[in-house]
Amino acid sequence: MTARAVAVGNEQRDSAAFEVERLRACFPILERDVHGHRLVYLDNAASAQRPNVVIDAVSDCYRTYYANAHRGVHALSEQSTDAYEAARAKVARFIGAPDSHEVVFTRGTTESLNLVAQSYGRPQLEPGDEVLLTEMEHHSNIVPWQLVCEQTGARVRAAPITDDGELDLDAFAGMLNERTRVVALAHVSNALGTVNDIPAVVELTRARSDAAVVVDGAQAVPHMAVDVAALGCDFYAFSGHKMYGPGGIGVLWGRHELLAAMPPYHGGGAMITRVTFERSGYMAPPQRFEAGTPAIAPAIGLGVAVEFLESTGLDRIERHEQELLSHTMEVLNDLPWVRVPGHASKAGSARAAVVSLVIDGAHPHDVATILDEQGIAIRAGHHCAQPLMDRLGVPATVRASFGLYNTHDEVDSLVSGLHEVRRIFG
């Protein structure tokens, strides 16, 4: 096939899914060149880019109505408070939360998970209790639990994954017991793209323990419709910057009855009812967990990112990204010098559009440098998932992670970049 025929074929693939070029035009950064090549941004699992509507919403807040929220009686404070709380309501609707008071704004997934570990875990964990994780967790869903276990004498356990990179549900079920107080796992693996069957995990957990199910949804929310009520979990954490929103803002959703029984995470202004030197009273959730001045403009920007995702349609985004994933896997399967560890090839395996690969004879960092020279941004390293790398028996991988604005032409650029690696490293 000629290059032109490939390009035409790719155009048809993109337009069949949705108007990817129209969407790309919403993201100004995609216009830029890197090392003389048009940017090919395939590092979305680390952080995605922002559309104009989000950039404008943040800028508009600072330009026209910014003031502290929940503080003043003046017009700007009222307007900022309204916009901040409207963003909370948008997020609640977006994830199917029954009540927007169950949505706590945090700095990101990491802070959300630390909040659950300290405010939910710490008061109830006792020596001998267990926190059950999986081998595919990001460090942010491992280290907070290790910290709380050090503080309480509880212990962290990790349910194994299969060679195909999927959670071994039988082994997971076998590790649940009456000492399991918390089950914490990723909805989607940041390194492998594996989509965990959360309803199945919840069902097994409920049948065998009283544990709360904490879900790290950072890699799920930008790529598929998420409904926390349908998932059945107890806590769900995610970040704004991976879902085309601003950095520095994230969300913890928790069941109201659990949040209402939890002590504060941070102390400070905005989370108290009355303070004396003898004692202080705390606000109800979510304010109880939002000490200090929050990230007001980023929260408002997150609300706009949510609207952007809703208007684009998560079902259409998912379909488009799945086509990019199939295209990528199809081409990589033809390259005998490329391995994709932990990626099930069997039908029915649920994957988000994340591909972790290794090339025979070329270290991921060298691959990343060579791709960067061609304007292709990917991530090389352990992806903050060192236990997973140990399990897969690799020191690091090259990770390409797709977003709604990526195209089939960009998949082809990635593949020709890999051929260049092969040419240099031979």
Added chain:
Amino acid sequence: MSDLRDLYQQVILDHYRAPRNFGGLKPNSCCAEGYNPLCGDQVKVCVRADGDRIDGIRFDGVGCAISTASASLMTEAVRGLERSEAEALLASFLALMTGDGDNGVPLGKLEVLSGVKDYPVRIKCATLPWHALRAALEGGDTETVTTE
């Protein structure tokens, strides 16, 4: 724009594919490990001294082409040097990487790594084994030095 051919010269690729003085060193006077927490690259450098002279040096570990070639070339350059000569060479190499001038110690074959300085995020790859060497010369034994 820098040229990848300056970075990945044949000498570097050759030392990456077939690293010299690779593996453990026994007996040894001192070993030290270098670790880059950002990427997980690790290198262990062992030296054996005969008086003030370094008569044995080997390395072990997992790393990219730049860190592996740098370690391999380092072992070739350092073996047989007096301790003070090795320290001067180390300073000279670090100066090359950071662009901090020339201390007058010729780098010889190590010059092939000069292309790395045009790739700032990769400089730590090239310097990692040298930091481990410094720790080993200082008698670090089980100590791990990091690039951060």
